[in-house]
């Protein structure tokens with residue numbers, strides 16, 4: 001497989017899509033091979049603009065991404081999508097459905113869409129999902145869009161890997177405001193009120209606008225004031241505005257040096273995710289074999305830790 | 314009953330390897346209840362299921378299989394156009410070097426068409442009423458065989 005990897009990378013760089021698909025699979029299957037692949041492809045200066053899309057489940061993230069793809073394609077850009085969906089912790093299976101909304105781009109040579117299950121022990125973003133960004137980066141994709149599942153750990157994770165973070169919400173999802181307050185309202189560079197074709201949209205917009213203004217949601221990013229934009233992904237409305245604001249943010253982070261800093265953060269995060277994965281998998285295997293006496297749980301836990309780590313000597 | 318034990322063994326055997334399946338609705342009909350039920354059942358059996366939604370062309374299915382690098386493809390057709398659609402799909406798969414991916418077909422397929430479809434290289438055809446357990450089992454077996462090659 002090792003020699004194979006070099007050929008595969010060569011073919012992928014020449015634009016062979018089956019080789020790209022297989023390369024991504026190798027990254028998912030084995031950390032050793034992933035590491036080998038990254039050692040060949042990783043470039044100090046990442047070129048691709050990584051856009052993270054998170055927000056309320058069902059708010060229209062995938063539909064919106066499909067619109068963004070159309071727009072970028074028409075501007076002559078190449079777009080890669082990493083679409084993350086949760087793995088069931090019980091069956092370990094996953095139903096990956098984000099593609100449904102993007103299938104019109106499936107046959108476009110400028111677009112590559114890959115679905116990634118979370119898989120991780122914690123239910124957050126997986127190491128391989130982040131490593132895939134590096135592959136797309138090396139392959140020259142101009143925009144690398146990551147769709148996160150929008151609940152729990154991944155929202156916060158996305159801060160560590162994206163240059164620009166879109167938080168998507170929609171009216172009529174019940175307690176959309178409550179959900180936004182619960183954490184993700186602090187991470188967005190751009191807040192998108194999608195489904196603005198719905199009658200309740202104006203009220204939700206007014207509330208979000210007020211909330212961002214008063215600082216109730218949205219945090220103090222370094223001189224970037226979080227923006228709010230209204231879209232209707234199904235009607236294709238507001239997409240130009242959104243694209244403009246995304247570009248504005250890109251220019252801002254490039255000028256301020258945040259762009260390169262974010263690449264460093266992303267790579268640091270990738271190494272941490274791999275360390276966590278290796279550690280937790282080993283811990284899980286070893287913990288099956290211990291027989292706790294209940295007399296000295298702390299000692300036993302430390303012993304387990306030591307044994308886990310000794311596996312990597 | 315023997316079938317059930319086998320299936321459990323298979324699921325256990327495949328638990329630590331990731332098997333990716335593409336479930337696609339080919340052609341113009343808009344009914345995807347059956348495809349969704351199968352997709353869900355495969356997920357519950359521990360597989361990673363990529364679902365494309367309705368009204369896919371053979372080209373879209375092939376490109377999706379390439380981008381997702383799937384182990385197995387399951388196609389559902391209820392429109393009656395299964396012969397031309399599957400002929401095209403199987404040809405495209407071979408042309409793109411994916412001739413080794415096992416392909417299953419499900420849907421309302423008239424019995425007389427089955428030999429012709431099998432000749433195209435389709436691994437099996439699941440008619441309405443096929444137990445989900447059989448579909449899961451054959452999918453897992455097909456994926457395991459391919460990864461052994």
Ligand SMILES: Nc1nc2c(ncn2[C@@H]2O[C@H](COP(=O)(O)OP(=O)(O)OP(=O)(O)O)[C@@H](O)[C@H]2O)c(=O)[nH]1
Pocket residue numbers: 056057058059060061062063064098101149150194195196197198231232233234235
């Ligand atoms: N009315 C209206 N419906 C929309 C709009 N955008 C998306 N939808 C619908 O909302 C539903 C969910 O859309 P998705 O794009 O799958 O939403 P998502 O946020 O990616 O969903 P998950 O990934 O499952 O969390 C679909 O039925 C879409 O057709 C919009 O602008 N207006």
Ligand SMILES: [Mg+2]
Pocket residue numbers: 061062063097098147
């Ligand atoms: Mg989605």
